[in-house]
Amino acid sequence: MESGKERFSILQVIRSRSSIRTFARESVPKETMEELGKLLTRRDRGPFGNICRFGLIDSSLYPQSDLGSISTYGVIKNPYGYLVGAIQKADRSLVDYGYLFQRILLEATRLGLGTCWLGGTFRPEKIASLFPLQPGEIIPAVSPFGIPAEKRSLIDGVLRWGASSKIRKPWGQLFYDASGSSLKEGDCPLFQDALEAVRLAPSAMNRQPWRVVIEGRNAHFFLDTKEDRKYPVRFTELDLGIAMYHFEAVLQEESIQGKWEFSPPRTSYGHPEWEYTASWSS
Ligand SMILES: Cc1cc2nc3c(=O)[nH]c(=O)nc-3n(C[C@H](O)[C@H](O)[C@H](O)COP(=O)(O)O)c2cc1C
Secondary structure, three states, X not given: OOOOOOOOOHHHHHHHOOOOXXXXXOOOOHHHHHHHHHHHOOOOEOOOOOEOEEEEEEHHHOOHHHHHOOXXXXXXXXXXXXXXXEEEOOOOHHHXXXXXXXXXXXXXXXXXXXXXXXXXXXOHHHHHHHOOOOOOEEOOOEEEEEOEOOOOOHHHHHHHHHOOOOOOOOHHHOEEEOOOOEOOOOOOHHHHHHHHHHHOOOOXXXXXXXXXXXEOOEEEEEEEHHHHOOOOHHHHHHHHHHHHHHHHHHHHHOOOOOEXXXXXXXXXXXXXXXXXEEEEEO
């Protein structure tokens, strides 16, 4: 949680976040709930122009047994509530959902709340009974929220980072230059922190399917379809959206201007198994 007036950088928030599946049997303070509520009323579009609808299921309004049956396999314990959302089925709407929902989850992390993306282990029909859907909408993923059982402050999370608690692929397997050669940390000062934020992004089953090629001041995002085949397609689109949000949020904080474009490069940079998603140009 943020202490005093200190505001953590988005990269610190990203470093401190990890999936929380067990929550304390403790109420979320009223002011925190109000702040959380404010995050959900923004009706922004994702980079591909789709608008998503978000909402909050507050445990104090429902019997605990109702909330308990939202997640399957007993993965989630004692959630205070659920962050939920819906989107129309449309071209790349899942990428937009990933992008917009991750923005909410990072702000929730900043508020000291634990969260966990659930794309598979939840009951959509149960959510829909509490968050009614409009025609044509689907619920791609939800997240429980609450006070983490193992209480860690945001700064603890940042410090724990020093002990390297996250299991992620190294730079060389994720980021490349225009000749198709691997990049290592420090090779690309302009995008150093933004790429690190991509590397730390959560992904379904921690598959980390994103690949990024840096060409001058442009960053081309691809999906490695070798990873894609291992799990449902819709998750990889969510993963890409999450990574795109991490990338953009860091650059925004560093005042590096740019925008997303859909402009497929003429080459696959020596990796025909990659599928193009979007490019950032600054
Ligand atoms: C799109 C997406 C779907 C996910 N679905 C589930 C899920 O159904 N159940 C679950 O326990 N975790 C789920 N996760 C959480 C991932 O397993 C987790 O983010 C990943 O292992 C990395 O760990 P971290 O979030 O602690 O950094 C999902 C994550 C993403 C991004």
